[in-house]
Amino acid sequence: MEFESYFDDHHIIDLLCKYRAEWAQRRHDYVFFRNLSSCAKNPCEVDFPHQYLFPPRRSWIRPNQVGRRNRSALEINTLALKRTIELNLRSISSSSSWLSKLRLFIEGIKSNAIYNFCYKVPEPDIFPQLKDKVKKTYRPIALYELKDRIILSLTAKYIREVIDKYFLRYSFAFRAPSEMNHITPTYHSAVESILQYLNRFEGKKLYVAECDIQKFYDTVHHNIALEGLWNAILRLGNEDRLDVRAILIFKSYLDSYTFKKTALTKGEKKLLSEGKDGIIPWVKENELKKRYGHYKKERIGIPQGGALSIVIANLVLDAADREIDKIKDQDLFYARYCDDMIMIHTDKKRCEEAFETYCNSLDKLNLIIHEPKEVDEYNDKFYDLKSKMPYLWTEPKGRKDAVPWISFVGYQIRYDGLIRVRETSIKKELEKQLKITDRVIRMMNDKQQRLRKSSKQIIVSHTNKLISMSVGRRNLFTPTQSGSQFCWCSGFKLLRSNKCVMSQLKRLDRNRTKQLYRVKKLARKLNIKPINPHNRKLRLPRYYGAPFSYYSQFRKS
Numbered sequence: 301m302e303f304e305s306y307f308d309d310h311h312i313i314d315l316l317c318k319y320r321a322e323w324a325q326r327r328h329d330y331v332f333f334r335n336l337s338s339c340a341k342n343p344c345e346v347d348f349p350h351q352y353l354f355p356p357r358r359s360w361i362r363p364n365q366v367g368r369r370n371r372s373a374l375e376i377n378t379l380a381l382k383r384t385i386e387l388n389l390r391s392i393s394s395s396s397s398w399l400s401k402l403r404l405f406i407e408g409i410k411s412n413a414i415y416n417f418c419y420k421v422p423e424p425d426i427f428p429q430l431k432d433k434v435k436k437t438y439r440p441i442a443l444y445e446l447k448d449r450i451i452l453s454l455t456a457k458y459i460r461e462v463i464d465k466y467f468l469r470y471s472f473a474f475r476a477p478s479e480m481n482h483i484t485p486t487y488h489s490a491v492e493s494i495l496q497y498l499n500r501f502e503g504k505k506l507y508v509a510e511c512d513i514q515k516f517y518d519t520v521h522h523n524i525a526l527e528g529l530w531n532a533i534l535r536l537g538n539e540d541r542l543d544v545r546a547i548l549i550f551k552s553y554l555d556s557y558t559f560k561k562t563a564l565t566k567g568e569k570k571l572l573s574e575g576k577d578g579i580i581p582w583v584k585e586n587e588l589k590k591r592y593g594h595y596k597k598e599r600i601g602i603p604q605g606g607a608l609s610i611v612i613a614n615l616v617l618d619a620a621d622r623e624i625d626k627i628k629d630q631d632l633f634y635a636r637y638c639d640d641m642i643m644i645h646t647d648k649k650r651c652e653e654a655f656e657t658y659c660n661s662l663d664k665l666n667l668i669i670h671e672p673k674e675v676d677e678y679n680d681k682f683y684d685l686k687s688k689m690p691y692l693w694t695e696p697k698g699r700k701d702a703v704p705w706i707s708f709v710g711y712q713i714r715y716d717g718l719i720r721v722r723e724t725s726i727k728k729e730l731e732k733q734l735k736i737t738d739r740v741i742r743m744m745n746d747k748q749q750r751l752r753k754s755s756k757q758i759i760v761s762h763t764n765k766l767i768s769m770s771v772g773r774r775n776l777f778t779p780t781q782s783g784s785q786f787c788w789c790s791g792f793k794l795l796r797s798n799k800c801v802m803s804q805l806k807r808l809d810r811n812r813t814k815q816l817y818r819v820k821k822l823a824r825k826l827n828i829k830p831i832n833p834h835n836r837k838l839r840l841p842r843y844y845g846a847p848f849s850y851y852s853q854f855r856k857s
Contacts, residue, residue: 303543306454307413312406313385315450321377323348332765336758337743338750350446353402360384413451417548421448421556424603426566428580436578438571440563442603455549456607462542463532467614468621473638474610487709488794490635494708497633498717501646508693508706509643509655512686514583514668516639517609518559520616522599524665525554528615553608559601583668591666613638616665623661627654637709651690678703710792720800721792729788730811733766737815744822755823762819766812767848789853805850
């Protein structure tokens with residue numbers, strides 16, 4: 301496809317509808333708390349900033365029951381909005397004010413992306429995202445204006461699909477569908493490849509090495525990113541040329557951001573304006589001086605959250621992939637998902653040599669890694685290590701240095717091929733349950749809050765909220781399916797029913813039950829009366845069992 305074809309009305313409207321539906325989904329959390337208390341933030345204050353481009357929600361053409369089947373709320377809203385817009389665009393008699401504004405908006409995008417060779421990507425706004433509550437550290441998330449975001453997203457899609465054939469098989473992150481089988485590599489594919497390797501060398505000793513890059517996005521030099529793009533262009537040849545307009549947008553994207561000037565300056569101002577106590581950390585100064593000398597004059601760092609950043613990650617780290625590919629060792633396994641990597645070999649010495657090759661290639665790219673540590677003993681501190689020298693992956697059997705589990709992209713894999721969810725993913729879900737419950741309890745205890753609902757209504761609302769987080773919208777008669785796409789486990793489709801997974805899911809169920817009890821206990825104690833009481837009788841929810849639990853998301857095998 302030509303560059304212009306990525307910026308037709310169809311592709312632009314697709315992205316607009318997706319962003320609008322995602323915004324509506326985030327707004328839903330504000331609606332939940334606003335329904336509990338009139339003092340909670342009004343959802344109207346967080347409406348989509350470009351609401352004038354879309355038809356009123358009541359006029360959306362929603363799909364029928366068949367069209368809604370096996371679709372999430374996000375997909376249904378996106379489809380409804382897209383149908384409404386496309387129908388109005390085809391209609392000659394339609395004279396809605398939003399439609400004329402939408403046409404102008406689309407033409408503005410086309411004008412900047414296709415016809416304006418001097419288009420410059422403006423600096424993004426920075427929104428600090430809490431990373432570590434204890435250390436009070438924040439991650440700087442870059443957010444561009446809607447028009448620029450669409451241009452960058454479609455340009456990233458174009459570049460990715462043109463140069464994807466240039467990347468090696470070791471890379472699994474943000475790839476385009478394969479031309480052979482039209483299957484897009486994902487993090488599930490990476491884990492499946494590990495399992496295949498494990499089956500191939502069943503019964504043999506395996507050694508694993510892991511390397512973690514410090515602040516990857518914040519330490520990529522712009523010249524290194526451009527060099528990665530030039531190398532890709534050279535390998536493409538004359539058959540698949542990259543459009544010069546895409547290259548100009550790529551360069552302008554880099555020019556719009558540096559960590560020192562944009563992320564630190566704007567991010568710290570944002571934290572101060574919001575009254576938050578925290579920092580946006582960077583790598584140590586001596587590491588930067590070692591590589592650049594007067595590093596403050598260098599253009600270092602690419603935006604976190606920008607569409608082109610994921611393309612840049614693959615372009616930069618492709619150099620490391622190619623260094624590993626030169627080794628030509630059939631017994632060596634290597635996989636990379638963005639900046640996360642894992643390496644496995646049957647021989648420890650060869651694994652060490654390959655690992656050293658990878659680390660040296662990162663050093664040439666001026667990327668800073670966490671110092672690799674030797675694993676002398678498998679204990680609780682093992683998972684705190686960022687980079688690990690080759691260690692033995694096998695059944696312990698009395699050996700202190702034997703590691704039974706390895707972690708990669710959200711999963712943990714045991715030496716015998718059994719899979720479970722990574723502990724950090726479990727903790728995030730537990731914290732999510734706790735965060736919502738704590739906020740509900742704070743609202744109930746605050747005497748200045750004007751609660752809209754009675755004690756019974758609060759219990760029902762809180763219960764439904766936590767259940768929808770775990771299994772989606774269900775009723776007693778919804779059949780329990782393994783790995784339903786609306787449940788929490790849908791993000792871990794390789795999971796199968798086993799003792800480890802069942803134990804993790806029971807843990808989530810126990811914590812959810814605990815949070816439900818906390819709200820029930822306080823609500824009954826306070827006996828809250830709503831502002832506007834009604835005579836409708838309300839029955840407290842009963843526990844219906846399997847359809848509403850994390851545990852039931854997998855059939856027992």
